[in-house]
Amino acid sequence: MYSLSDFDFHLPPERIAQLPLPERSASRLLQLDGELIHDRRFADIVDLLQAGDVLVMNDTRVLKARFYGVKESGGKIEALVERVLDDRTVLAQVRASKSPPPGTRMRLADAFDVTVGERAGEFFTLIFESDVFNLIEAHGRLPLPPYIEHAADEIDETRYQTVFNKVPGAVAAPTAGLHFDTALLDRLQAKGVEFAYVTLHVGAGTFQPVRTEVLADHNMHTEWYTMPQATVDAVARARAAGRDVVAVGTTSLRALESASQSGQLAAGSADTALFITPGYHFKTVTRLITNFHLPKSTLLMLVSAFAGFEPIRAAYAHAIAAEYRFFSYGDAMLLTTHSR
Numbered sequence: 001m002y003s004l005s006d007f008d009f010h011l012p013p014e015r016i017a018q019l020p021l022p023e024r025s026a027s028r029l030l031q032l033d034g035e036l037i038h039d040r041r042f043a044d045i046v047d048l049l050q051a052g053d054v055l056v057m058n059d060t061r062v063l064k065a066r067f068y069g070v071k072e073s074g075g076k077i078e079a080l081v082e083r084v085l086d087d088r089t090v091l092a093q094v095r096a097s098k099s100p101p102p103g104t105r106m107r108l109a110d111a112f113d114v115t116v117g118e119r120a121g122e123f124f125t126l127i128f129e130s131d132v133f134n135l136i137e138a139h140g141r142l143p144l145p146p147y148i149e150h151a152a153d154e155i156d157e158t159r160y161q162t163v164f165n166k167v168p169g170a171v172a173a174p175t176a177g178l179h180f181d182t183a184l185l186d187r188l189q190a191k192g193v194e195f196a197y198v199t200l201h202v203g204a205g206t207f208q209p210v211r212t213e214v215l216a217d218h219n220m221h222t223e224w225y226t227m228p229q230a231t232v233d234a235v236a237r238a239r240a241a242g243r244d245v246v247a248v249g250t251t252s253l254r255a256l257e258s259a260s261q262s263g264q265l266a267a268g269s270a271d272t273a274l275f276i277t278p279g280y281h282f283k284t285v286t287r288l289i290t291n292f293h294l295p296k297s298t299l300l301m302l303v304s305a306f307a308g309f310e311p312i313r314a315a316y317a318h319a320i321a322a323e324y325r326f327f328s329y330g331d332a333m334l335l336t337t338h339s340r
Helices: 042-048 132-139 154-159 175-179 182-191 229-240 250-258 298-307 309-321
Strands: 028-033 036-041 054-058 060-062 066-071 076-086 089-096 105-108 112-120 123-128 167-170 194-200 223-227 245-248 268-272 287-291 332-336
Touching: 028 042, 028 309, 036 042, 036 309, 042 182, 042 332, 054 229, 054 250, 076 105, 076 123, 076 132, 076 167, 089 112, 167 194, 175 287, 182 194, 194 229, 194 250, 223 250, 229 245, 245 250, 250 268, 250 287, 250 298, 287 298, 298 309, 298 332
Parallel strands: 028 332, 054 194, 054 245, 060 167, 245 287
Antiparallel strands: 028 036, 066 076, 066 105, 076 089, 089 123, 105 112, 112 123, 194 223, 223 268, 287 332
16 A cells, blocks of 8 residues: 655756746647656647547636735734635635634725634635625635745736636636647547536645645545536547547546546536545546646645556656656646556
């Protein structure tokens, strides 16, 4: 059995991409097929997929979820919206010198007030004075990942969203989707690749490292997803034709596999706390497009489960030596499940 230390590796800081490339599809693509490694360009994905394959993309939109503000006492706070519960209520992380008790009023972005409700584990319930989405869009800041060192600007507001984003609710981008531009999608569609969509609102927990050496002791963060019937039907067509189900990103994969726990992909909406580690049997996804992930992260464990522990270790070592760009604004991989 694997333990946390098995998923550690040294990443030189200069390998962490701080800015997006001028063109989305100009990224590099490391193709890992079994133990074979191929260095490609991301635009080569058109040649690597076949007519009848279904490409499943996460259409979530990243919220401007970060706020700076003050409590009634004058103490400074930082709030990061984790999940929108309804049109007036959110769950949020709140950083303050002292945790605000229920009933505390806080002013965010020097623009509007919220009231602190009950705690929900590590999160605070915040009650907004009017429509949550309107206030977030008007006054919030885009929450770039902690390893990106600059504050979000106008470029990030475009490039830290996929071109197919639709449903607001994420606090982090489904980054594998950032490589697709409209022209590339048009080429894939012309080839006969079918598109399907899921919605999984990525939470801040995606950046949290695992801190327990025994993986089974890790408390996996939950995320909300919707699996449309149209996507279930598209996957069924691909499988019936013997074609691939290609997840764009670990978020799409997590939604697809969460909705397949009965053994067959089913439509619906639910929270998922699915924690995929080596030994997991994949029920729906046969290929995965993904970025490179953090050491000791649940996502590194997921891709190791998908493509094999030793092949992933070898691929990451190759990527570091070949100066691939890592993490959210970095390059991509195309993986084939080793269990097919």
